[in-house]
Amino acid sequence: MAAPQTTLGADLEPPTTDLITLTRHILSRQRALGEEASGDLTMLLIAIQVTSKYIASNVRKARLINLVGLAGASNVQGEDQKKLDVLSNDIMVNALSASGKCSVMVSEEVDEAIIVGGSKGTYAVVFDPLDGSSNIDAGVNVGTIFGIYKVADPSKASVADVLKPGKDLVAAGYTMYGSSCNLVLSTGQGVDGFTLDEALGEFILTHPDIKIPSRGKIYSFNEGNSLHFYEPTNKYLESIKYPANGKPYSARYIGSMVADVHRTLLYGGIFGYPDDKKSKDGKLRMLYEAFPMSFLTEQAGGVATTGTQRILDVVPKNIHGRCPVFLGSKDDVEDLKKFYAAWDGEKKW
């Protein structure tokens, strides 16, 4: 008896012959800029792409090659560093230094800003080499987050080149290591998503021109902290969990910012890591978490706020500074902002 036919075969299209790889996409963006483009940003993004592929292969086989668990040291935030945190950091620092296009780096895993000696690099890169550390050993989605600033004068490159508001970023992105490896990038002309074809070793354009829905049905907060949340946050969460009309929102929280933001960009809704009575600045770091994710959210048509201020207008005072983060669909984040606007309580942000 013949095997029952699945419908899957019905609409399988022949493979495209016009493959848009990340490199081709970046080069076409450079060409679109004409004379203006020196090619430096292109080379830098290509270097970052290679680090994502290498980190992806190590994350995927981490349990097999004893790359899970602690590295035995802690970072400037007092967090115990995972082996993969340190490995991913070193992979990025080496590749960015060798690119010759980067003269300043800030990493979540390195206390001070790295000034690349003798570099004429016209860019500065801020990055979280492996975001979502608490999920690494369980094989749950983790990621790399990066933001790129222009360096005013490479010969005088300093930390001042990155202590700038997020709106000065020229590019931002993240790579998510999960069931598939996705790299999402913006150079200020919208947001595009790529999926790693492991066989080809190439990131292929699979999510062109990502536009976040204006309103979603999902909220993503660690409600385990709601005891400490300020009133506006709790009132907002109540309003979507017990709506006067319509269906309550659904909760989704992975605990890896890259994964929670990736889902929010694609499905809509709101992701939040508020400040609260216990942590006055919240948890997420401005330079290499809040700013790049806010840049991508705005480029995709969403909104990113501290509750009272546009995140991309915040001026960082130190390289590991933190700020409250609420980002996602325009209508959802505007709803949250109304609760903050109506509240006259005292708080830092």
Ligand SMILES: O=P(O)(O)OC[C@H]1O[C@](O)(COP(=O)(O)O)[C@@H](O)[C@@H]1O
């Ligand atoms: O466990 P919590 O308190 O909910 O925090 C989760 C948040 O912290 C982070 O893990 C912080 O990032 P790191 O893992 O890079 O330190 C985010 O990815 C995530 O959104």
